Structures are given as C-alpha cells and as structure tokens.
Amino acid sequence: MEVGGGEARTEVENKQIIFKGFIETTPTETDMELKLGNKIKLKAPKGSGSLLVKNLYLSCDPYMRGRMRENYDSYIPPFTPGSVIQGFSVSRVVDSDNPDFKPGDLIAGLMGWEEYSLIQKTEKLRKIQPDDIPLSYYVGLLGMPGFTAYAGFFEVCTPKKGENVFVSAASGAVGQLVGQLAKLHGCYVVGSAGTNQKVDLLKNKLGFDEALNYKEEPDLDIALKRYFPEGIDIYFDNVGGAMLDAALVNMRIHGRIAVCGMVSQQGRYDPHGVHNLFNLVVKRIRMQGFLQSDYLHLFPRFLEEVISLYKQGKIVYIEDMNEGLESAPAAFVGLFSGKNIGKQVIRVARE
Amino acid sequence: MEVGGGEARTEVENKQIIFKGFIETTPTETDMELKLGNKIKLKAPKGSGSLLVKNLYLSCDPYMRGRMRENYDSYIPPFTPGSVIQGFSVSRVVDSDNPDFKPGDLIAGLMGWEEYSLIQKTEKLRKIQPDDIPLSYYVGLLGMPGFTAYAGFFEVCTPKKGENVFVSAASGAVGQLVGQLAKLHGCYVVGSAGTNQKVDLLKNKLGFDEALNYKEEPDLDIALKRYFPEGIDIYFDNVGGAMLDAALVNMRIHGRIAVCGMVSQQGRYDPHGVHNLFNLVVKRIRMQGFLQSDYLHLFPRFLEEVISLYKQGKIVYIEDMNEGLESAPAAFVGLFSGKNIGKQVIRVARE
Numbered sequence: 001m002e003v004g005g006g007e008a009r010t011e012v013e014n015k016q017i018i019f020k021g022f023i024e025t026t027p028t029e030t031d032m033e034l035k036l037g038n039k040i041k042l043k044a045p046k047g048s049g050s051l052l053v054k055n056l057y058l059s060c061d062p063y064m065r066g067r068m069r070e071n072y073d074s075y076i077p078p079f080t081p082g083s084v085i086q087g088f089s090v091s092r093v094v095d096s097d098n099p100d101f102k103p104g105d106l107i108a109g110l111m112g113w114e115e116y117s118l119i120q121k122t123e124k125l126r127k128i129q130p131d132d133i134p135l136s137y138y139v140g141l142l143g144m145p146g147f148t149a150y151a152g153f154f155e156v157c158t159p160k161k162g163e164n165v166f167v168s169a170a171s172g173a174v175g176q177l178v179g180q181l182a183k184l185h186g187c188y189v190v191g192s193a194g195t196n197q198k199v200d201l202l203k204n205k206l207g208f209d210e211a212l213n214y215k216e217e218p219d220l221d222i223a224l225k226r227y228f229p230e231g232i233d234i235y236f237d238n239v240g241g242a243m244l245d246a247a248l249v250n251m252r253i254h255g256r257i258a259v260c261g262m263v264s265q266q267g268r269y270d271p272h273g274v275h276n277l278f279n280l281v282v283k284r285i286r287m288q289g290f291l292q293s294d295y296l297h298l299f300p301r302f303l304e305e306v307i308s309l310y311k312q313g314k315i316v317y318i319e320d321m322n323e324g325l326e327s328a329p330a331a332f333v334g335l336f337s338g339k340n341i342g343k344q345v346i347r348v349a350r351e
Numbered sequence: 352m353e354v355g356g357g358e359a360r361t362e363v364e365n366k367q368i369i370f371k372g373f374i375e376t377t378p379t380e381t382d383m384e385l386k387l388g389n390k391i392k393l394k395a396p397k398g399s400g401s402l403l404v405k406n407l408y409l410s411c412d413p414y415m416r417g418r419m420r421e422n423y424d425s426y427i428p429p430f431t432p433g434s435v436i437q438g439f440s441v442s443r444v445v446d447s448d449n450p451d452f453k454p455g456d457l458i459a460g461l462m463g464w465e466e467y468s469l470i471q472k473t474e475k476l477r478k479i480q481p482d483d484i485p486l487s488y489y490v491g492l493l494g495m496p497g498f499t500a501y502a503g504f505f506e507v508c509t510p511k512k513g514e515n516v517f518v519s520a521a522s523g524a525v526g527q528l529v530g531q532l533a534k535l536h537g538c539y540v541v542g543s544a545g546t547n548q549k550v551d552l553l554k555n556k557l558g559f560d561e562a563l564n565y566k567e568e569p570d571l572d573i574a575l576k577r578y579f580p581e582g583i584d585i586y587f588d589n590v591g592g593a594m595l596d597a598a599l600v601n602m603r604i605h606g607r608i609a610v611c612g613m614v615s616q617q618g619r620y621d622p623h624g625v626h627n628l629f630n631l632v633v634k635r636i637r638m639q640g641f642l643q644s645d646y647l648h649l650f651p652r653f654l655e656e657v658i659s660l661y662k663q664g665k666i667v668y669i670e671d672m673n674e675g676l677e678s679a680p681a682a683f684v685g686l687f688s689g690k691n692i693g694k695q696v697i698r699v700a701r702e
Contacts, residue, residue, distance in 0.1 A: 273624020
C-alpha cells in the first residue's frame with residue numbers, strides 16, 4: 001500500500017534545531033544548534049499508532065525558556081540536552097498509522113523544531129479544519145497565545161463594560177488579543193510596548209485607545225497616571241518587575257491583576273523585586289497567576305468566538321514571520337529583547 | 352432630669368493622647384504626647400444626639416500607623432495633628448442624648464485615646480450584650496482583628512479540610528485566631544513568630560501543629576520546606592517581604608495567599624522587595640488583599656460562631672494588657688518590633 005505519495009518511499013534529510021544544554025540566564029543563539037545530515041523515513045511505522053508529519057509553522061514562545069532550565073519547578077518538563085527542541089507547530093500529516101488521522105490532514109500541537117516529526121502521542125493534537133484563515137494563526141491567534149489572552153481576560157480578569165484595562169507587552173502574541181477583546185467588551189484600553197513602531201501599531205492597527213513606549217518614560221508611575229487619571233481596574237501583566245510596581249500604585253479598589261505565564265520567564269531573572277504589594281491590601285486587589293492549560297474546557301468556545309470575530313473583521317493579528325528553520329534560534333532569542341513585532345512564527349515550509 | 356449619676360454633674364479631668372504630627376517612618380513614642388489638664392463635662396448636650404462615654408479598653412492596631420501618614424492613599428483618613436488619636440475601644444455610656452443608647456450601655460467602636468469621649472456619630476457603634484466574656488475581647492477576638500482573621504481565612508483563603516496552612520505573625524491579634532480556625536477546619540497549621548516564647552505559645556497554648564522562630568532561621572525557604580515538605584496550600588500573610596518570598600517558593604499548585612491589612616503597614620517601609628512572584632504563574636496562585644470592612648455582612652455570623660467556640664473552650668485568645676492611658680504610646684510603638692505577646696490592649700479604667 002502506498003501512503004502519502006512519493007515522499008513516503010524515500011529517506012529525506014531532516015534538519016533539526018538541537019538544545020545544547022541547560023542554562024540559567026537569558027537564552028542566546030549558541031544555546032541551540034542547527035543539525036544537518038539527519039535522515040528520516042517519511043513513514044509512520046506499522047503498529048505504532050504514530051504520525052509522520054511535515055512541519056509548516058513553528059511557534060517561538062517565552063515559556064520555552066523555562067524548559068531550558070534544569071531545575072524547572074513547573075508544569076512542563078525541561079528539554080533534553082542534545083535532543084531536538086519542542087514547540088507548538090502547525091503541521092501536515094504525511095503518513096499515518098492512526099485511524100484518526102490521514103495524510104493531508106492539518107494538525108496543531110507540540111512537535112520538534114525540525115522539518116519532519118514522528119509523533120507517537122497523538123492525544124493532544126488538534127485537527128485544523130481548512131478555512132480561509134492563515135494556517136500560522138493556529139500557533140498564535142487561535143493557538144496557545146490567543147487562548148491565554150482569552151482565558152486570562154475573561155476568566156481571570158472578570159471584566160465589566162467600561163472598566164479601565166492596562167496591558168503590558170501589548171503588541172506581543174498574547175497582549176494584542178487581550179487589548180482587542182477588552183475593546184470589544186467595552187473597556188478603555190491602554191497598552192505598553194518597547195518601541196515607537198509598536199506603539200503606533202497598538203493605536204493605529206490594533207485599536208487600543210492609547211499606548212506608551214515604556215522605554216521613553218522616565219517614571220512609569222507618572223506615565224500610568226497620565227493615561228489612567230482615575231486608575232486601573234484590570235492589569236493584564238505580561239512583564240512583572242518595575243511595570244507591575246507602577247501598576248500596583250495606580251490600581252483602583254477591587255482591581256484585578258492577571259499574571260500571565262510570560263512573567264514566569266521574565267520575573268525569574270528580574271533583580272528589581274516588587275515593592276508596592278501593600279497596594280493589594282489598601283485596594284483589595286486580586287492578583288492571580290494562571291496558565292491557559294487550566295481552562296481547556298473553554299477552548300472550543302474560544303475557537304468559535306475568535307474565528308467569528310476574525311471573519312467579521314473585528315479582530316486582526318500581527319505576526320512576525322521568519323523564513324526557514326535556520327532562523328528559529330535567533331527569532332526565539334529575540335523574544336527576550338522585544339525584537340519581534342507581534343507573534344513570532346517560523347515558516348519551515350510552504351503549505 | 353438626672354442622667355448618669357454623680358459623674359454627670361461635674362467637670363472632670365480628661366487625659367488624652369495627642370497625635371503630634373505626620374511621620375514617614377516607624378512610629379516612636381515621641382510622635383504622641385500625653386495631654387493633662389483637659390476638662391470635660393460628663394454630659395451629652397441636649398439636641399446633639401451624641402453620647403458621652405467612659406473608655407475602658409483601647410486597642411493598639413498596626414493599621415493606625417497608616418493614619419499617621421499625611422498622604423495615606425487608603426480606606427480611612429489620616430489623623431489630625433494636634434488632635435487626640437482615634438482607635439477601637441470598649442466604652443461605657445455615661446450620658447446619652449440618643450434614644451438608642453442609655454447610661455450603662457457597653458459599646459465598641461472608634462473612640463479617642465482619652466478617658467472620656469463625646470461621640471457624635473453613633474451609626475457604627477456596636478452594643479455589647481453583657482456576657483461572661485472578657486470585655487476587652489470586643490477589640491480583639493470579637494472585634495476588628497478577630498473578624499479580619501475570620502473573613503480572611505474563610506472568605507479569602509477558601510480553605511478545605513486537610514490543607515496545609517501557614518500563618519505569619521501567628522501569635523498576633525489576627526494570626527492566633529487564623530491558626531485556631533484553621534485547626535478547627537481540619538487543616539495542618541504552622542505559624543511563625545519572632546521569639547521562642549511566642550513559638551511556645553503557638554504550639555502549647557494555641558494548638559498550632561508546629562511553629563518556628565523566623566529570627567533563628569538562616570534560610571526561610573529551607574525552614575518552610577522543613578515544615579511543609581509537600582508545600583503550602585494557604586498562606587495567611589501578616590508580614591510581606593522576605594517571608595512572602597519564602598512562602599511563594601513553597602506554595603502548592605492552586606494555592607491561595609491572603610494578604611492581610613497588617614502588610615499594608617509593614618510592606619510600605621520594607622526595602623526588601625518581593626522577587627518570587629513568578630511562582631504565582633507556575634503554581635497558578637491567587638493572591639488577594641483584603642480588608643475586613645468589605646465583609647461586614649458576615650459580622651453577625653462571625654460573632655455568633657466565635658462566641659460559641661469560645662464558650663465551648665475550643666478557642667483561646669492571648670492578650671497583652673497594659674495598664675493606664677499613659678502606657679498607650681509605648682504599647683503602640685511596641686507593635687512594630689513585636690514586643691507585644693498576643694493582642695495589645697490598654698486598660699484605661701476598670702469596668
């Protein structure tokens with residue numbers, strides 16, 4: 001029986017990005033290496049229940065930094081030194097030994113940073129229904145970052161119409177959707193970012209009411225007072241540290257702070273320390289850490305709602321698309337200095 | 352018509368403790384002064400609706416430090432320099448121009464730090480039903496601190512039987528009740544305090560499972576791991592700072608941190624900063640500031656339950672009783688170095 005067309009008959013080269021070894025500080029490109037010469041048969045072995053997939057889009061996400069630590073007291077195990085890096089991906093099934101998938105199916109889930117992956121565990125894969133939505137959105141707007149924004153905003157922030165919402169790292173993979181959902185919910189929304197170009201995108205493309213370049217603000221407290229003279233009801237915190245301190249001072253009574261997963265990667269290395277937590281008491285603030293994975297029962301509703309909003313033109317999504325697997329290490333490292341504009345994706349292969 | 356017996360006919364001396372002026376740092380005795388020679392008529396003026404009360408027990412509470420700041424962005428206005436200090440008190444009505452109160456009634460509420468007070472605003476006063484409970488408990492176990500413990504533990508911490516509970520400043524006015532309520536709820540309870548005498552009280556009088564002297568622990572993180580090898584579900588935070596950082600590291604997934612009003616007074620002056628907030632995300636922790644005043648609808652239930660527990664001998668309450676109005680400034684200042692053992696009260700007059 002022939003499966004998956006011509007590709008299945010031969011061994012092909014399978015370029016990979018290898019994780020070199022555990023780190024304690026901010027990732028650099030030399031923590032990863034491109035491995036050439038690896039061969040793979042484009043076949044899912046009989047009796048294995050596995051899939052052989054071609055990876056189309058890989059996602060660069062801040063949480064992956066946590067997997068580069070040896071002692072990562074967290075929700076997902078560390079990477080294995082010497083092995084291929086794992087991340088979210090949109091992929092096409094080339095060969096399947098699993099009755100639930102057939103060649104040509106498009107799927108999203110955790111794959112290797114490589115051109116082809118053999119997937120043994122298929123339970124957490126999601127099938128993508130072909131549609132007129134860019135495929136890469138399934139690791140962004142319609143993937144983990146988008147769902148983080150959705151669950152965090154609606155379930156953790158418990159927003160009310162007319163409330164004042166502040167979003168940090170607002171043009172990033174998560175922040176840009178938080179801001180747009182907040183606007184659609186009838187909130188006043190201000191975002192912060194680290195370049196004037198991003199500030200411009202926030203105001204002119206993503207529909208934020210206001211935006212600020214935190215790098216140009218000598219005093220973040222004063223900056224927030226300028227945009228929130230009556231205070232902040234909801235702070236969607238993607239950065240922690242000094243911005244959190246400034247937001248705490250500007251929160252209103254019974255305000256809510258959603259502490260997004262990104263903080264777990266940045267805060268860990270932040271020597272600043274947070275000094276204004278007494279505001280939690282004075283203003284009776286609820287500050288809540290969350291992971292999207294605790295809300296997966298809402299994923300179908302999220303997908304339906306956000307796809308509908310996107311098709312109605314009520315939501316846009318900015319991607320930073322790098323070409324080729326080789327570009328992945330630099331793109332990933334760039335996340336931590338804010339090089340990316342929008343959601344960072346790697347196009348490994350044309351669809 | 353004669354009101355209030357012999358006292359009402361004459362002017363008497365009314366010693367007072369005066370607030371001298373705004374401060375920025377930890378209070379010292381010289382921020383207050385004893386004022387002698389003030390006279391007061393023991394009469395509630397006709398048509399005023401007021402009460403003339405004799406103060407029996409005054410409460411020293413950490414939140415009062417906030418009222419000594421000029422720019423106190425908070426829930427209660429600052430003291431007036433040159434005027435008498437205000438605080439919770441148990442008092443006896445000497446004369447009343449208000450149909451809801453009569454001479455001899457016992458009341459609890461905000462009074463002056465003075466021997467007699469003329470009370471214009473009577474709406475927030477609570478009448479005390481004579482009982483076999485020590486009167487002073489109405490500024491402690493059955494007053495604001497006790498209700499802070501009750502509302503914070505049950506409403507903010509949402510405890511479940513069998514959970515692991517950590518309480519800081521555990522022998523204080525609030526902490527000692529938190530620990531006892533947690534034990535009665537079926538939790539494992541550990542408290543921290545700053546002397547071995549307090550540790551002994553926690554274990555042998557207040558029924559905590561374990562207790563530690565944080566001043567004798569070179570590493571708070573390691574100390575907490577010793578008492579919570581499986582982690583902390585609930586941290587009732589009375590201190591903030593370094594202890595909060597250590598607790599954050601030791602929290603379990605979906606843990607809860609109740610940030611008590613005391614932190615708003617200590618944290619404000621704490622140069623330490625909190626560095627481990629990324630644990631909020633990794634463990635999906637809810638950290639919530641609260642004030643008892645947001646839960647006053649529960650006060651009647653609290654009073655009924657805690658009085659019942661006390662009468663059954665299931666709850667004890669430790670007080671640190673100082674004698675005489677003159678002792679109030681030193682007793683208040685002592686709160687911030689942990690001099691008090693249990694709830695700090697001043698006995699102004701015998702009942």
